[in-house]
Amino acid sequence: MELLIDDLFKVISDKKISYIAEKVLGGDRVTEDEVLYLFNSNDLTAIGHLAEFINRKKNGMNAYFIVNRQINPTNICVYQCDFCAFGVKKSDPKAYEMSLDEILRKVEETCEAGGREVHMVGGIPAHWGYERYVELVREIKSRFPEVVVKAWTAIEIHHMAKISRKSYEEVLTELKEAGLEALPGGGAEIFSERARQIIAPNKANAEEYLEVHRTAHRLGIPTNATMLYGHVETLEERVEHLSKLREIQDETGGFQVFIPLAYWPEGTRLGGRRTSSVDDLKTIAVSRIFLDNFDHVKAYWVTLGEKVAQIALNFGADDLDGTIEEEKIVHSAGTRSAYGHSVDRLVKLIKKAGKTPVERDTFYNVVKVYD
Ligand code: V47
Numbered sequence: 001m002e003l004l005i006d007d008l009f010k011v012i013s014d015k016k017i018s019y020i021a022e023k024v025l026g027g028d029r030v031t032e033d034e035v036l037y038l039f040n041s042n043d044l045t046a047i048g049h050l051a052e053f054i055n056r057k058k059n060g061m062n063a064y065f066i067v068n069r070q071i072n073p074t075n076i077c078v079y080q081c082d083f084c085a086f087g088v089k090k091s092d093p094k095a096y097e098m099s100l101d102e103i104l105r106k107v108e109e110t111c112e113a114g115g116r117e118v119h120m121v122g123g124i125p126a127h128w129g130y131e132r133y134v135e136l137v138r139e140i141k142s143r144f145p146e147v148v149v150k151a152w153t154a155i156e157i158h159h160m161a162k163i164s165r166k167s168y169e170e171v172l173t174e175l176k177e178a179g180l181e182a183l184p185g186g187g188a189e190i191f192s193e194r195a196r197q198i199i200a201p202n203k204a205n206a207e208e209y210l211e212v213h214r215t216a217h218r219l220g221i222p223t224n225a226t227m228l229y230g231h232v233e234t235l236e237e238r239v240e241h242l243s244k245l246r247e248i249q250d251e252t253g254g255f256q257v258f259i260p261l262a263y264w265p266e267g268t269r270l271g272g273r274r275t276s277s278v279d280d281l282k283t284i285a286v287s288r289i290f291l292d293n294f295d296h297v298k299a300y301w302v303t304l305g306e307k308v309a310q311i312a313l314n315f316g317a318d319d320l321d322g323t324i325e326e327e328k329i330v331h332s333a334g335t336r337s338a339y340g341h342s343v344d345r346l347v348k349l350i351k352k353a354g355k356t357p358v359e360r361d362t363f364y365n366v367v368k369v370y371d
Contacts, residue, residue, distance in 0.1 A: 003053045012046040021050050024289060032239050035290045039235040044282055051285035051316030058295060059318040063355035064364065065346045068117035068322035069110040072329065073098045073136065077123030079155075081200035083189070083231055085267035085332040087123040097125070100139060110325065111144050117322070117362045120151040121186050121329075130164035130171075134178050141179025148362040149179050153187035154212035154223075158204035168215040176221060182362050183216050185224030185259055191244050192237035199231055199270055210248055217254025222363065224298075225255050229283055230263035230275035238283070242290050249293040256364060257296035257319060258287055262303040266334025277308050281315045288316030296364065302327045302337050306349060313353040319360075320346060 005025065012018045020034050030038075038047055074097040077087030088095050107118055118140060133152060141149050152160075152175070160171045172180075190196060191206035204212075213223045227241050249255050260283045265272040275283075288297045298319040299312035309320055325340040341349075343359070347370045350357040357370040 003049070003056055005053075008049055008053050011049050012043075014041065014043050014046060017041065017043060017046050017050070020289075021046075024050065024054065024292075029292060030290050032243055035242065035286060036235060036239050038286045038289065039238065039282065042278075044278055044285075047282060047285045047289070048315040051288040052314055054288055054292075055297070055316045055318055061354075061356045062318060062358045063313050063350045063353065064296070064319040064358050064360045065343075065350070066117055066322035066360055066362065067110075067113065067115045067343060068119055069106060069115055069325040070327055071098075071103060071106055071118055071120045072122040073103060073120065074125055074128075075123045075328070075332075076125040078126045079124060079200070079203045081189075081203065082270040083199045083228065083263065083268055084329070085264075085334075086329040090125065090127070100136070103136065104139065104143060106326075107140050107144050107147060111147055115147065115323070116367070117148045117150055119184055119324075120149065121153050121156065121184055124156060124159050130160050130166075133160055134174055137175055137180050138178035145179075148181045150182040150184050150362055151175075151180055153184055154209040155187035155204050157183070157212045157216075158208050168212050169219065172212075172216055172219050172221060176219060180221065182256075183213070183221060183223040185226035185257075188226045188241075189228045190231075190233045190237055191241045192233060195231070195233045195237050199228075206244065210244060213254065214248060214252060217248075217252035222254055222256050224257050224259060225294075226259045226261050227287075228261045228263055230279065231265075231270060231272055239290075242287060246291055246293060249291070253293070255294060257298050258291050258294045259298040259300050259321075260284060260287055261300060261330075264303065264330055264333035264335050268333055277311075280304050280308050281312060284312045285316045301341070301349075302330050302335055305335070305337050306341075310349050310353045313350065313355050320350065322346075 075086055075088055076090050076095050137149050161168050216223050225245050262275040262280050296319050297317045299309040299317035300321050301309035347357040359368040
């Protein structure tokens with residue numbers, strides 16, 4: 001259903017938001033100052049309506065999901081970031097490492113259930129050599145060629161380059177030859193050096209994260225982008241983050257989707273509070289308005305919760321991620337969402353939001369439309 005321009009302006013009473021809406025509809029870009037104004041505004045209805053207007057122009061009534069599985073081969077991690085409750089030291093009683101057989105069994109189950117994607121990321125153990133990361137991809141892809149391997153965050157790629165003394169280009173080329181087809185967006189956190197020093201001082205910095213993605217795009221590997229929000233960052237720092245992503249996307253066009261990740265504080269050393277639903281919806285909507293060169297914005301049901309994710313589908317988001325099966329990272333930090341969802345459940349969530357459920361593959365090709 002098309003949203004009418006007249007209806008849009010009926011819900012906007014704020015003069016500056018009205019000006020921003022006119023600019024956007026005229027094809028002009030929103031500036032950093034303007035997007036900061038939107039973040040500071042409490043007019044969620046107006047911002048949401050504008051974002052949804054833009055989304056419908058890009059994606060119509062489609063709301064996407066994928067039949068996928070997350071696999072986290074280990075939670076042992078050298079970096080010990082304060083916002084993360086998943087990564088532990090090797091000596092921790094909660095530490096685990098999955099065997100290759102265990103991993104392959106999970107992929108087999110996923111393929112049997114019609115899954116199309118394995119999203120594999122994890123902790124970064126000091127005792128893992130570079131070859132282990134490459135071999136995992138090679139083993140999965142050679143035994144299950146039908147599944148797309150979306151694996152390793154830019155942080156893991158940076159780490160591989162460091163321990164193997166190879167360039168990002170060499171690492172990504174070898175992974176691609178082994179069967180890697182896409183990179184997930186994890187590890188971006190927040191690009192601001194000030195905030196990163198507080199929440200994740202030891203791992204790859206913003207420039208390194210972005211350079212890995214740039215290199216992947218150059219090699220023809222599409223990637224996703226995330227932003228972890230709701231911890232110590234300011235709204236100005238969120239704008240800086242979005243702006244860097246928009247700049248790289250102008251350069252390469254290699255990002256498939258933007259995924260805002262709401263911070264969950266339980267069990268983390270950083271602590272803090274959960275984000276509000278208003279902040280979650282506003283962040284989705286503002287991102288949709290600002291990132292005019294991104295085709296998709298994901299409402300990740302694991303961090304948002306199913307209900308807010310469902311509402312987000314009318315606030316600018318067009319994708320829920322997928323069935324996932326077994327989410328561990330955000331569950332370590334207290335999310336109350338399910339560990340995974342059936343196709344049926346995702347289809348119902350989307351239909352009840354008034355959208356058309358569309359099963360997709362990793363690259364947003366349509367697999368099935370649930371009319
Ligand atoms: O990199 C860690 C985040 C990410 C917490 O690319 C936390 O399609 C909230 O990146 N509270 C992993 N978030 C998840 C991720 C992702 C998920 C779904 C799809 C895609 C994609 C990517 O979760 C981590 C980190 O940024 N995270 N700790 C926490 N306490």
